[in-house]
Amino acid sequence: MKITDGIHRIGNGLINSYLLGEGSEVTIIDAAVPGYWSDLPRELAAMSRSLEDVRAIVLTHGHSDHIGFAERARRERGWPVRVHELDAALARGEVPNPAKGTGPVRPMPLLRFLALSLMNGALRTPRLREVVTYGDGATLDLPGAPRVILMPGHTPGNAALHVPSRNALFIGDAMATVAVTNGATGPMVAPFTADAAQAVASLSRLDGLEAAWVLPGHGEPWTGGVGEAVRIVRAAAG
Numbered sequence: 001m002k003i004t005d006g007i008h009r010i011g012n013g014l015i016n017s018y019l020l021g022e023g024s025e026v027t028i029i030d031a032a033v034p035g036y037w038s039d040l041p042r043e044l045a046a047m048s049r050s051l052e053d054v055r056a057i058v059l060t061h062g063h064s065d066h067i068g069f070a071e072r073a074r075r076e077r078g079w080p081v082r083v084h085e086l087d088a089a090l091a092r093g094e095v096p097n098p099a100k101g102t103g104p105v106r107p108m109p110l111l112r113f114l115a116l117s118l119m120n121g122a123l124r125t126p127r128l129r130e131v132v133t134y135g136d137g138a139t140l141d142l143p144g145a146p147r148v149i150l151m152p153g154h155t156p157g158n159a160a161l162h163v164p165s166r167n168a169l170f171i172g173d174a175m176a177t178v179a180v181t182n183g184a185t186g187p188m189v190a191p192f193t194a195d196a197a198q199a200v201a202s203l204s205r206l207d208g209l210e211a212a213w214v215l216p217g218h219g220e221p222w223t224g225g226v227g228e229a230v231r232i233v234r235a236a237a238g
């Protein structure tokens with residue numbers, strides 16, 4: 001579905017993959033779950049683009065529900081898969097997931113998330129054989145020219161990607177707007193975060209940054225301003 005000019009999303013809002021267009025080319029931000037691969041041609045067509053126009057997949061971090069179809073795309077299409085250097089080993093499956101706990105759980109929302117994951121092959125997400133790393137502060141030479149803002153906490157190499165030309169901040173799991181574990185909505189520390197205190201501290205890296213569209217890995221877009229989202233997450237954290 002179209003989010004705004006030049007940005008489309010695959011998925012129903014629980015697990016998101018974004019398509020970022022610039023000119024005739026496309027960057028994919030997060031590859032969600034393997035089953036979304038079959039949705040990709042149709043969503044690209046909605047942007048008047050095709051698989052031929054995709055230049056890379058950029059992962060906000062190395063969790064499996066962001067890796068999704070990335071290894072298949074790398075193998076079959078040769079698209080480079082980019083991830084922060086601190087999450088490269090996680091994306092390659094060489095280190096265990098550092099996630100600590102889920103926070104409060106309610107069964108029905110969690111079952112919805114698990115059902116969506118299972119239907120889309122999430123249990124069989126292939127780890128990446130190869131990644132191309134990026135560092136903090138880099139402006140990636142890709143469609144949309146995303147700028148990397150390292151925000152450790154959710155994972156050590158968790159990054160947000162700022163795209164000023166689209167007035168958008170792809171925030172990955174540095175914050176979520178839905179808790180897939182209990183259905184709560186609004187800006188929050190994402191479930192399955194390794195170090196919640198560090199995740200909250202990392203929000204200061206967004207100080208002064210403006211973006212009309214804050215686009216999380218899980219949940220609907222936040223359009224109430226970056227500063228307000230940060231305030232809400234901090235307030236809940238005490």
Ligand SMILES: [Zn+2]
Pocket residue numbers: 061063154173192
């Ligand atoms: Zn995650």
